[in-house]
Amino acid sequence: MKNSYSVVSLSELYQNEEAKWLEEMGTITSSQSPSASTIQKILGYSKALRVERSQHVGMIEQVLN
Secondary structure, eight states, X not given: OOOOOOHHHHHHHHHHHHHHXXXXXXXXXXXXXXXXXXXXXXHHHHHHEEEEEETTTEEEEEEOO
16 A cells, blocks of 8 residues: 655654754764774774885785784
């Protein structure tokens, strides 16, 4: 069976989605610092990253496990 929507129901759906989006954007922009897990991931990556100079190709980046 095909769904049919009225203009009113589509308008309400749009307004609800817009309100949710604005709420999410407000919470994203209000945070001023990264989360602890983000910091740990960056620190883990920096520990695993190794950059060396090669005579033949220049700089080589390696991510060690």
